[in-house]
Amino acid sequence: MSRFVDKLPFFDRRSSPMEEAGDIPRNGLLHMHHHQPHHSGLLMQPQPSPPAKQSSFTLAQLLKRVNEARSDASSPTSSPTHSHYTIELGGSVPGSTGSDLSERMRGGGDRGGDWPLLPFVLKFTDLTYSVKQRKKGPCLPALPFRRGGGEPAGPEVPRMKTLLDNISGEAREGEIMAVLGASGSGKSTLIDALANRIVKESLHGSVTLNGESLDSNLLKVISAYVMQDDLLYPMLTVEETLMFAAEFRLPRSLPTKEKKKRVQALIDQLGLRNAGNTIIGDEGHRGVSGGERRRVSIGVDIIHDPIVLFLDEPTSGLDSTSAFMVVKVLQRIAQSGSVVVMSIHQPSYRILGLLDRLLFLSRGQTVYYGSPRALPSFFNDFGKPIPGNENPTEFALDLIRELETMPDGARDLVEHNKKWQTRMAPKAKHHDGHGEKPSLSLKEAISASISRGKLVSGATDGSVSVHSPGELAAPAAPVSKFANPFWVEMGVLTRRAFLSTKRTPEIFIIRLAAVMVTGFILATIFWRLDDSPKGVEERLGFFAIAMSTMFYTCSDSLPVFLNERYIFLRETAYNAYRRSSYVLSHTIVGFPSLIVLSFAFALTTFFAVGLAGGADGFFFFVAIVLASFWAGSGFATFLSGVVTNVMLGFPVVVSTLAYFLLFSGFFINRDRIPRYWLWFHYLSLVKYPYEAVMQNEFSDPTRCFVRGVQMFDNTPLAALPAVLKVRVLRAMSQSLGVDIGTNTCITTGPDFLRQQAVTDLTKWDCLWITVAWGFLFRILFYISLLLGSRNKRR
Secondary structure, eight states, X not given: OHHHHTTSOSSOGGGSTTGGGXXXXXXXXXXXXOOOOOOSTTSOOOOOOOOOOSSSOOHHHHHHHHHHHHHHHTSTTOOTTOOOOOOOOTTOSTTSOHHHHHXXXXXXXXXXXXXXXXXXXXXXXXXXXXXXXOOOSOSSOOOOBOTTSSSBOOOOOOOEEEEEEEEEEEEETTOEEEEEOSTTSXXXXXHHHHTXXXXXXXXXXXXXXXXXXXXXXXXXHHEEEEOSSOOOOTTSBHHXXXXXXXHHHSOTTSOHHHHHHHHHHHHHHTTOGGGTTSBOOOSSSOOSOHHHHHHHHHHHHHTTOOSEEEEEOTTTTOOHXXXXXXXXXXXXXHHTTOEEEEEOSOOOHHHHTTOSEEEEEETTEXXXXXOGGGHHHHXXXXXXXXXXXXXXXXXXXXXXXXXXXXXXXXXXXXXHHHHHHHHHHHHHHHHHOOOSSOSSOHHHHHHHHHHTTOOTXXXXXXXXXXXXGGGTTSOOOOOOSSSSOHHHHHHHHHHHHHHHHHTOHHHHHHHHHHHXXXXXXXXXXXXXXXXXXXXXXXXXXXXXXXXXXXHHHGGGGHHHHHHHHHHHHHHHHTTSSOHHHXXXXXXXHHHHHHHHHHHHHHHHHHHHHTOSSHHHHHHHHHHHHHHHHHHHHHHHHHHHHHOSOHHHHHHHHHHHHHHHHHXXXXXXXXXXXXXXXXXXXXXXXXXHHHHHHHHHHHOOTTOEEEEGGGGGTTSGGGGSOHHHHHHHXXXXXXXXXXXXXXXXXXXXXXXXXXXXXXOSSOHHHHHHHHHHHHHHXXXXXXXXXXXXXXXXXX
C-alpha cells in the first residue's frame, strides 16, 4: 500500500488527477505505466516506491522516517542520532488540534503499529438486499384453495428474490476493486448498495468509510457515480461538456481561469486532446468514438476530484484497446488518492493486470474475493486448476456459469471461498500490515485529502459532516450540498440549454413552420369575415380552432425533458445543481421561442380574418396566444415529468386537450353543461383563451352583428324572398309596437356574449388565469421532479 501513498504528495498540490496530467504528453494518449499487483496469496507485501523527485517530502516519506525512528529507538542497536519528524495539519481538521493529529500520524496512542498510514478504507459487511418477485399470471387470478378441501387458503405471501446475500469486502485508496459476474449476478446492485442508491430500509448490513458510517449528504460530496450508459448532450463538444461540469461541481470561489485549467488537464489525463473540439454526437450527428464518449462520461463525474468513485461497467460496449485506456485512466485516478470500485463484465489480460482486488458474484453470493494473482491458487484448491494459457477471469466466469446450471448452483464454490477466506485471513493481515481500522479517522483523512487538492467541490475549509467515534453527541459541521448558489446554477444551465438549442435550429424551424402553415390555412379559410350572423358563427369556429391549435402545437414540448431525463437524474444524483434551478432555466430557455411563435401566428391570422380591435385588439390577441403557448407548454412539460415514455405521453396529451376543447364552451354553452361536469369546464385550459378572444372581438356595444331581416338567417325563414322578409318584418313591428326596419340593430356584441354565457369573467381575467395555469404546471413539474426523480432502489 505504501507504493501508492508515496505517490500522494501531502504538500505538493500536483497530486490530484487533473494536476498530474502535466506529466502526460499532449497527443491524446496515455503512457502505459507498468503496474505490479501488490498481493501475495490474498495480498502481497507492500513494495517500496522509488524516491520522490520533488524537493518537498511526501506524506509517506515522512511517515516512513517516523516509523524507522521509532523502530530503531526500540531496538538495542538503534542509533541515538535518528531524528523524529512531526507532521502538523494545523487547523484543517475540525474538532482536533494540530498536536493531536500529529500524535496520531506518528503512530502514537492506542493504535500503535509500525505500518504506514492507510487513509481511506471503504468496508462493506454482510450486505443483503431482497426484492419482491412479481408473479406472472392472469390479471385476475383465481382464489387459491387448499388441496385437502374447498376452503380458501390465506393470501399468498409474495416471493422474495435475494439480489445480494451477505456480501463482505473492502476497497482501499490507491486500488481498483472490480466486481465480476455473469448477467444477473448482482454486480450493478452491489455498486448501487455501496453508492447509497438503495433505501436504508431495504438494504441490510453496513457500509463504512474508515470505520465510520457515511451520511448520505457527505457521500454525495466526496463521491461520484458513473452510470453504465453515456448520458451526455450530443450537440456539445468534449471541452464544453467538461467545462459545464466544472461550473456545476467546482465552487464559485474558484476563478474561471482555474476551472479552465482543470478542464484542460483532465482532457489530457483522459486522452481526449485530439477530440476536445468534437461534438459528442448521436445517431443523427457524427461525433466522438465510443471509447472517447465513455471517457468523457467519466470525466464529467471526476471533475471535482472525488475521494470515492463508483463505476457501473465502464468498459461495456468498448473494444479491447478503448477498454484498456479507460481502466488505465481509472488506475491513475486511484493512485491520485481515490477509492475506485467498478463492475466489469469480462476483463482482458491487460486489464486484469491493472486491477488490485476482485469480487466474483454468482446469484448474489460471493464466490471469490481477493487478489487477481491468487486466482490460480484458489481454483487449484477447489480442484479446478486454471490452464496456463487461459485468462483466469474467463476461466472463473465460465466455471461459475457451468456451476449455475447445476441443481445446487455455485454453492460448493461459495463454501470453498468461505474456507479460503478464513485460512488466508491471518496472511492477509500480516502482509497488509493494517488492523481492522485504518490509521486515520474519517475526519482526518478527508481533511488530509482536501489539503492536497482533492475534493474541490466539497467543504474546502474542512467543515464536513463527520462525527468522530468519541463525539457522537456533538453537533456536526454543515456540509454544503451544492457547490454553487442558486443563481449561478441557473445561469450555467441556461447557457448550456441555449447552446444546445442553437446547434439544433431545425427543431424550432419545424415548429415555426407548423404554426405558420396552420395560420395560413386558417387565414385563407376564414378570409375577411363579415359581421353577418354567419360571420359570427365562423368567428366562433376560428377562435375555437385557433386556441386549441396553440395547445396541440405545444405537445412537442413533451419529449424535450424525456430526452434529458436520465441526464438530469445523473447530474442531480450527486447534487450538481438544484431541481429548482433546472425548472427555471428550462422555462427561461423556452420562453423566447414562444414569443416568436405568438407574433408569427397573430400576424398571419389577425388582419387576414378581419378581427376587431385595431392595434389594442391585435396586441391583446398576441398576448392571449402567448399565454396559450405558455400554459400549453407548461402542461406538456408537467406531463413529461410524470410519464416516462413518449409513447405514453402523447396519447395523454392529445386526449386531455380534446376534453378541454369539448368543455371549453364552444360546443355547448356553460349554462347548458350538466352540473356534474361543470367542474371540468372551469379546469379546461381552452376555456379561458377562447372566452378572452371572444370578448376582445364582441365587447364593443356599438358594433352590430344582426340587422333587420338578418334575424331570419339560420332559420327556416331564411329561404323566403327578400321582399317577403321585409313584409314579415313590418308585420312584426306593428304587432310589437316597435319600429324594426331593415337597418335596425337586433343583436350587438355584448348581446351575443350573453347568448354564449360568456359573462362571468373579463378578458383580462381570462388572460391572467391562463398565465397562472402556466405557472401552476411548472410548479407541478418541479414537484414531480422532487417525487419522481428518486435515484434509489426500493
